[in-house]
Amino acid sequence: MRSRIEAVDLVEAAAAFLKEAEGELSGRMAFHAKVATNALAIAARELRERPGAVEAEALGALLPDVPLDERLAAACARIRSGAWTLETPGLLDALEAGVTARLAVDNPRFSTLQRLRGA
Amino acid sequence: MEQDRTDPGAARARLARVLERAVPGHVDVEAVIPLSGGASSLTYAVDAIREGQAWRLILQITPPGQTADGMSRAVQAALQTRAGNAGVRVAEVVAVLTPQDGLGEGFVMVFVEGETLAPRWLRDDAYAEARAAMLADCAESLARIHAIGAEAVADLRLPVLTPQAQLRALRETYDRCEGAVPVFELAFAVLADRLPEDGDLALIHGDFRSGNFIVGDTGLAAVVDWELAHVGHPLLDIGWLSTNTWRFGQTQMPVGGFAEREAFYAAYEAAGGRPVDRDLALAFEMLGSLRWGVMCMQMGAAHLSGEVASVERAAIARRVSETEADILFMLKNGAL
Numbered sequence: 001m002r003s004r005i006e007a008v009d010l011v012e013a014a015a016a017f018l019k020e021a022e023g024e025l026s027g028r029m030a031f032h033a034k035v036a037t038n039a040l041a042i043a044a045r046e047l048r049e050r051p052g053a054v055e056a057e058a059l060g061a062l063l064p065d066v067p068l069d070e071r072l073a074a075a076c077a078r079i080r081s082g083a084w085t086l087e088t089p090g091l092l093d094a095l096e097a098g099v100t101a102r103l104a105v106d107n108p109r110f111s112t113l114q115r116l117r118g119a
Numbered sequence: 120m121e122q123d124r125t126d127p128g129a130a131r132a133r134l135a136r137v138l139e140r141a142v143p144g145h146v147d148v149e150a151v152i153p154l155s156g157g158a159s160s161l162t163y164a165v166d167a168i169r170e171g172q173a174w175r176l177i178l179q180i181t182p183p184g185q186t187a188d189g190m191s192r193a194v195q196a197a198l199q200t201r202a203g204n205a206g207v208r209v210a211e212v213v214a215v216l217t218p219q220d221g222l223g224e225g226f227v228m229v230f231v232e233g234e235t236l237a238p239r240w241l242r243d244d245a246y247a248e249a250r251a252a253m254l255a256d257c258a259e260s261l262a263r264i265h266a267i268g269a270e271a272v273a274d275l276r277l278p279v280l281t282p283q284a285q286l287r288a289l290r291e292t293y294d295r296c297e298g299a300v301p302v303f304e305l306a307f308a309v310l311a312d313r314l315p316e317d318g319d320l321a322l323i324h325g326d327f328r329s330g331n332f333i334v335g336d337t338g339l340a341a342v343v344d345w346e347l348a349h350v351g352h353p354l355l356d357i358g359w360l361s362t363n364t365w366r367f368g369q370t371q372m373p374v375g376g377f378a379e380r381e382a383f384y385a386a387y388e389a390a391g392g393r394p395v396d397r398d399l400a401l402a403f404e405m406l407g408s409l410r411w412g413v414m415c416m417q418m419g420a421a422h423l424s425g426e427v428a429s430v431e432r433a434a435i436a437r438r439v440s441e442t443e444a445d446i447l448f449m450l451k452n453g454a455l
Contacts, residue, residue, distance in 0.1 A: 032429075032430055032431065035430050035431050035434050036430045038434060039430055039433060039434045039437075042434070042437055072299050072301065073299050075301040075304075076299050076300070076301050076304050079301055079304035079305055079308060080304050080307075080308070082308070085308070086305065086309065086450060092447065092450065092451060095301050095302055095305075095447060096447055096451075098301075099302060099440060099443045099444050099447055100444065102440040102443075103440040103441065103443070103444050105440075106437040106438070106439075106440045106441070107437075107438070107440070107441060110441050110444065111363075111368065111370045112363065112370075112441065112444040112445050112448050112455065113444060115448060115455075116444055116447065116448055
């Protein structure tokens, strides 16, 4: 039986409590409790799915020599300088892998996420 | 109303005098009820009695000692009045506060009955008739706003933003927020090519979207929130109305969640709006997603700086990825 409580377990426990507390609140407090519950759900998904790593790895084919934690900034710089454009092979697909990974954490029910994955 | 906290009776009496300046006869103010507001903007429902008749009003103020973030309330009131005179559906402005009134900077307008929560009027069966009328109502309102013209508001000294200036301003905000979003970088590059340097500028609302309408039983009752009005490209208003975020989940109806593009463009043109460049309108939809994405980043920055720390702001910053997905879809498929 697992007994070690990980960060994600704490966040989920706190989210479950907040959801329960929400029923006792009204007006602005209830609204913010709902937002806070949702914020904790995002944090829990992020701890589980690590979308930042997915995003950095997706840029690996285009930026093999750039360390993982510098790839996002490097991609931005290359697009801004004009070195990368819409026509750069593999760029849109790499960006899509990162964006969909983050969006699945931030708002898994967002319609464009399904449309991108279906397309 | 700062004074309201210490002496609500005196503040109500002062407000009654303001109203008596605007209309003939005796006015009493019975209640001033806070509705919403942040540090620089407060909105109240005002229950007044005018010559024995109930008179429902809305008071919008910047509290004494505070300065408005952007447009002054007096300019907002003037714009709203001029838009109303041009046939745009707005809440009629009753009185503008003066410094002598001691109530802050603001104005009083007529309360307009209706639904402001877009997800409700976009989805509920009770609003089916209103929804059907929104295409024509919004197209007509936009055409009339855009027909007012920059000259007619020259005295209000509104910001003038060409599409490219708008894009540059967004980029500056994005850079100040230390943005590192490759999809936004692509959008900036693509839009720098697609948006015109100037174009036929006009008075535009600046925040014309399904969240800024009061919708009555038969359609559009009022266009609210004129604070972002400026002289700019008319298609900015159409693109913003069509931005996926403001469809509130009704993605299959690109314009505001309630209309098809072609039908809306045709209605806008028929109501006197300028011919809609279809491809450029889509570029403005991308600009809309980029604009909302950068606004979300700004809210995250405001939370982190401690300026407006709130769980709501922090959570909204996580909506950036929604706009990235929308932009990616547009880059790949032309339109969303």
